[in-house]
Amino acid sequence: MMVNCCGLLTSQKEPVPLKSVEVELEVRDHVATVVSTLNYENKEDKPLEAVFVFPLPGDAAVCHFSAKIGQTQIVAEVKEKQEAREDYDDALSSGRQAFLLEESEQSPDIFSLSVGSLPPGESASIRLEYVTELAVQADEGLRFCLPAVLNPRYQPQGSEGGNVQVTSVPASLVPYSLSFSARVSSPRPVSKVESNCLLDPLQYLNTEQTQTTVKMAAGHKFDRDVELLIYYKDAHQPSAVVEAGQASSKPGTLMGDPVVMLSLYPEFPQAVMSSVASCGEFVFLLDRSGSMDDAINNSDSHWTRIVSAKDTLLLLLKSLPMGCYFNIHSFGSSYEHIFPKSVEYSQKTMEEALKKVDKMGADLGGTEILEPLKHIYSQPCIPSQPRQLFVFTDGEVGNTKEVINLVKQNSGSHRCFSFGIGEGASSALINGLAKEGGGHAQFITGTDRMQPKVMQSLRFALQPAVVDISVEWDLPKGVSVTALSPPITSLFQGQRSLIYAQLTGQSPEASEGCVTVKYSLAGHPSQNQLHFSLKPAEDTGLTVHRLAARTLICSLEMEERERRGQEDEGVKKKKVVELSVQSGVSSAFTAFIAVNKGSSEVIQGPLVRRNVPTSMMFCGSQQFYSMACSSVAISQADFDDDMDYQVEELSIGACKKKSKGGIIPNLFSNMKTKFLASTKPQKCSVQTDGMGSTCLKSSDFSPPKPPPRDPLLQLVSLQKASGCWVLDPDLAAALGKTSEELEKPKPASVNQEVWATVLALIWLHGFKMDAQEEWELLAMKSVSWLQAQKASCVTECVEAANTLLGCTVQKEALGL
Known part of the structure; x- marks a missing residue:
């Protein structure tokens, strides 16, 4: 539809x-x-x-x-x-x-x-x-x-409910x-x-x-x-706000009782945090709908969402640990996968995946994320390889609640990390995927680079999963607590967890409460504790009550959707209506x-x-609104936001577009039309007819040139799955040298791969420290590889590489 x-x-x-x-x-x-x-x-x-x-x-x-x-x-x-x-x-x-x-x-x-x-x-x-x-x-x-x-x-076709x-x-x-x-x-x-x-x-x-x-x-x-x-400054401080109930509301109700909002920032032992998991099943799900061809920001129309996502996949694949498993799925109106099931990470499988990623375009039509998710969840989990799902999408879907429900139903088998790309990405979808999937959400907008945000999430995914999370309350006699938030399903170092709870009963003056969050991390039992005053904060209005009510409403709505078709369907809906009206x-x-x-x-x-019209993202020379072609005017019509059209023919007397469904006889108004470079260059230009409509006239049209490859990504693309680099002309070009310049200063007793890897690390530390969070994980893998080689003259290599590249990087800075 x-x-x-x-x-x-x-x-x-x-x-x-x-x-x-x-x-x-x-x-x-x-x-x-x-x-x-x-x-x-x-x-x-x-x-x-x-x-x-x-x-x-x-x-x-x-x-x-x-x-x-x-x-x-x-x-x-x-x-x-x-x-x-x-x-x-x-x-x-x-x-x-x-x-x-x-x-x-x-x-x-x-x-x-x-x-x-x-x-x-x-x-x-x-x-x-x-x-x-x-x-x-x-x-x-x-x-x-x-x-x-x-x-x-x-x-998507067949989904419930009508559109707004x-x-x-x-x-x-x-x-x-x-x-x-x-x-x-x-x-x-x-x-x-x-x-x-x-x-x-x-x-x-x-x-x-x-x-x-x-x-x-x-x-x-x-x-x-x-x-x-x-x-x-010092943002990560646990805090508690107790808000007095509404005087006009009945004690014992959510609005009549005090409500507490707790902000918890768990701190994990450094020994656990410094270790990176060497296992896991990493599943990447990439949106390839037509809107992913839009520019990621307003300044450079060549830098599209799909190009940025593909560059990010390169960094992710290079940063994965040896011994893990991975797969890449992509979706639009249909969905595809690179391997029938997740495969072990190796040089061979990494190269095969990157070749296929390089050919991916925003060419799969609509945004149907539900079916690929069902397919991923239908695959059995690999023993001792915790599943980590990374979802990249511009979030323009209409069945948000259905998608989030599915993630919640499968939350016990994986963690979900979500990335909203570009203006207008649905916050409900991106935040909902991460919240129900026990992961973390990121938004990439404006001039943001996607890579540092995604690599931050990969660090979270490589942290050991926190399990057996429980919350215990210690309150004065006569005060009882009712949790209003769903149980905490995930904890990450430095990330806030919010808890809302209703406090019923009378507490003595100046009394204190205490909440303890207990959990297990990498087999070690741990806990964080927060003491707080039960005296209500002044001048908070009913902000905390309303946030707590919204949290409870969202939980009840989800439970109601899960009960569809069952005998007690509607029970939670009635509670939602009562709570919504009351609050x-x-x-x-x-x-x-x-x-x-x-x-x-x-x-x-x-x-x-x-x-009243709402603003809609409009960027890039390949998109046109209210388009008319020659004598054919565009009528008001329904449209498919993500359908890609190819200009098959442009002439004064006729204009027709081709989609996956065949020739479409009329042009669609009020929405973007893609001119894909997959057809031969056409001659056309755009001009207005003075009435707000746009016409096509004959003139030169050529597809935009792809952006030049980022030097960092050029170097990263040459790294092997094991973490090493190879001494070859491609590496020389990436470092701005000739092959002869690279080989001449190599210490005689050092093998070529050790020398190449030290050179790459020196270049990263010498010229790309501003992007360290993007390459830090793959550099750690390189250092581990170098240490495993037990090379005898690493110090000599570092000195020679510094001289060649004009850097002053200390051996200790490399982690060697």
Whole structure:
């Protein structure tokens, strides 16, 4: 089934009633509260219904929704979804204003906002508030993302539920403005705030530098998600926040009792952490859908997501330990694998895999990730080789919850590490895969290099798995605890684990609680303990309660999906609705509804619907929107986000495209069209017809040249699976020398492979220390290989290599 999408409203000269979006962010330690104000104005002569489909962070707890019309403020209430929809329809049919906010049933990071019966000349201001936890990145920064890009999600055939109607336009055509400001406060100093968008200078509010404000510079073009990375000094400090219950809620309920949020940072023994596992089954799953041909950032259209992913696979394969097993799977509308089942890692299997990776393109159509995952899970696990799954995708899928369910069902047999590539990747999918798969999630956006983030995750995968995790509470007499978070399934060095729990009963003044996390690591029992005050923190609002409610709602929703078709189906759904209504937090089964009951004036005239367009990633010279070819205009149509089209023929009288399904007679609007270099170069160019449509005319068209090979990757590509290099002309070229220059200074008693390997290591340490995290693991493998050779004159080799390459790297720095 193709993704549904409407035509480009802006090109049809239809007014867009959304005028501006103002976002205020408040970050306290690692929790963010976001207030978005959407300002609408109806400049038409008839009443409007404005429908806006937009992304939010996948784990956001939407907790407030209100509308202001003139001086009238209407606060929405949470109701069961069908009931809320009926209230909305009833209000519109009786000429009243109504506002409806609902979460997509397929993916928790997409929301739909309907603003109904906005009279001619009327303005309305919509206020939306949500709270969310900030994820810790590999470099210890806390990541906040305000999604501005909503790429239409590919809906696989036969999947459940309908799609949300998404109207997407290139970011440059988004007609409304965005302003963004943030305030950050923490018990620890804020060392820096970075962003992929231009920021005004940081303003500290106190001498301790624990509070700061920052604003986005004017003129944001909506061409990317707004990403903030916040760095604290000494960020990895365990902490606990106890929040008092709501005075109006009944004691014994989640909202009526105090709730505690614990942030735990386990510290593992250094002896265990310095050792790297020499076993494991490493399964790499690569997205090869059409959208992977997009540029990974806005500056270089040649550097596509698929090219970056392939370079990353090279580094990963070179860094794997001898003795492990591996396989590479790829998917689009169909899926492929390099080997029928995982094979032992050797020079032969590594070379075979890399040859096939080199030929991979973004040429497999849609984004159907469910079937390849089922295939991987159907393969029996290899004894004593723990399975580690690495998923690379731009995350544009419509069946997010189904995919996450499948990972959870198989969470006992593997760890899943996920990578969201490019703008608009679904945070619900990427975070959900890692969370339910006991792994770690990373996002690669803007000018990020994929390689350091992926190698960080490989280090996690090579750590021994933490098992037998349990949480024990020690509380004063009369106080009992109810866990609100699902059990912890994974722990990684330096990574935060969050626990929410409800505290019932009365505790004496100044009393303390204690929580102990016990686990086993590499056969060693270990534990981390945190003592905390039970006195409620001041001025936290109900942030912790709402985050806890959202956590519990997500767990219950997943249990409900697992019960489909069983006798007790619907039991968890009922609990979700009750909890959502009680806490005022969004869920898949409820919606926010506000009806203006105060206005006595009935709105006259037929209601006209206006879809508010969302910005969509648009980059690269190979993609065109609203395309018309010669006399053939593009009509509004459904489209497949990830279908690749080849230009088979371009002439003045006719234009046709070919897909895997055969000739497609019409051209699709509002979506990207790929001109693949697999056909012979065509003569065509793009120009506008003045009405927002685009036409093709005859002129030269040639495929873009691939980017030059990175010198680091060139050297890495020559390394053998064992960790050594071979003295040959390719190595000489990679080091910028001739073969003669390389061979002449070699100490006489040293074999060629030892000399070549020392040269490569000296070059890495001498010229590529800025990328050390990318090559560190494969260098460790080289050092182990050198030590195993028991070469007698390594010191002489190091001195000679330094002289040849003009470096001053000490032997100790190499780890020899």
